[in-house]
Amino acid sequence: MLLFTLRRSLIPLFLLLFSGALFAQVKNYTVTAPDGVTLAVQESGNPQGRPIIFIHGLLGSHLNWEKQVQDAQLQRYRLITFDLRGHGLSAKPQQESAYSESRLWGDDLAAVIEGSHAKKPLLVGWSLGGVVITSYLAAHGDASLSGVVYVDGVVELTPEQIPAHPDVYRDMTASDLKTHLDGERDFLRLCFHQQPDRATFERLLANAALAAWPMQRAVPSLRVPLEKGLKPARIPLLFIYGKHDALVNPQPSLARAKAVNPRIQSLVFENSGHTPFIEESERFNRELGAFIGGVN
Numbered sequence: 001m002l003l004f005t006l007r008r009s010l011i012p013l014f015l016l017l018f019s020g021a022l023f024a025q026v027k028n029y030t031v032t033a034p035d036g037v038t039l040a041v042q043e044s045g046n047p048q049g050r051p052i053i054f055i056h057g058l059l060g061s062h063l064n065w066e067k068q069v070q071d072a073q074l075q076r077y078r079l080i081t082f083d084l085r086g087h088g089l090s091a092k093p094q095q096e097s098a099y100s101e102s103r104l105w106g107d108d109l110a111a112v113i114e115g116s117h118a119k120k121p122l123l124v125g126w127s128l129g130g131v132v133i134t135s136y137l138a139a140h141g142d143a144s145l146s147g148v149v150y151v152d153g154v155v156e157l158t159p160e161q162i163p164a165h166p167d168v169y170r171d172m173t174a175s176d177l178k179t180h181l182d183g184e185r186d187f188l189r190l191c192f193h194q195q196p197d198r199a200t201f202e203r204l205l206a207n208a209a210l211a212a213w214p215m216q217r218a219v220p221s222l223r224v225p226l227e228k229g230l231k232p233a234r235i236p237l238l239f240i241y242g243k244h245d246a247l248v249n250p251q252p253s254l255a256r257a258k259a260v261n262p263r264i265q266s267l268v269f270e271n272s273g274h275t276p277f278i279e280e281s282e283r284f285n286r287e288l289g290a291f292i293g294g295v296n
Contacts, residue, residue, distance in 0.1 A: 031115030033085065033108045037098065040089035041112055044069050045079035050146070050292065051118035053080045055109065057127025057152075058219060059184060059208035061088030064126065067281035073289055080121070082112050084132070086215030088207070099218035102225060106135030113144065120144065122292060126151040127248065127274065131224050138229035147236040147295040149288065152245050152274045155253040156224050163249060165190065173217045184208040193244035193273030200278075230260045236295050237264045240287070242272030242279065265291075 027043040042062050052074075056064040062081035069079045083090040085108055086099060098104065109132050113121060123145060125133040130153020142148075155161055168190065171183025188205055195201065230237075239257060241250035250268060258264050267287060269276040277284045 038091040041082040049077040051078040051121040055125040055129030086212035092212035096214045096218040099215045102135040105132045109136040120146040122147045124149045134229040138225035191274040194279045239266045242276045
């Protein structure tokens, strides 16, 4: 009788562990943007869960979201990441024209949504990922989405919203390799108020070194279609910023976004810089889960 009881009590645990192992498997595939650029896509979590699409920022890749895709609570969702054009494992055109129009970035996201067959996904966009989301909204509207989270998102590329780091941005696009790599390192350091451990920083620096140079030269000239993209949106909108962000000014950015769409909710993480999803990942994952739970 005792053995039978033990067996019965172990069944739910076995099922939980077995399902968790299934959810942890990563699916890799590619989709093609309208202009022919190939984008690398990754999936994990629960294939039957509500889809969340994570969009990284400048010099990043899907690896930026490791603390989210590995989170036990978020594993209940279908977790989709992809590498932006010019980044990670995605194609890297060598013409600046492949990066200079915001519509291209929005269409990339549309290709991922269509290619993944994600029904009513929730979008989470970090930094440049915010521009991608706004560009998607401007071109495709919000009818196919359930909600949007901007994480230290770029609202507009204006001096008021984007702090000046002229030496860093100059070095990032330098033709001299040593100068270029030093610029990438300095940019990455600016991302953090709480610097990550050495292994994480080195991995993210290698991540940055993969990014296409023509893309880095083109991005500062992007025009963000803010009024057309954000103003008509009626889905739930959440803006999260780190209080100590050195790359995007939180208050002017939030003020501008809320002036365009007063329905925006916002959170400020007191102990984070540009990367609250890494620096305060436990709170970030908890807040993301709560937001998802409130989205119909």
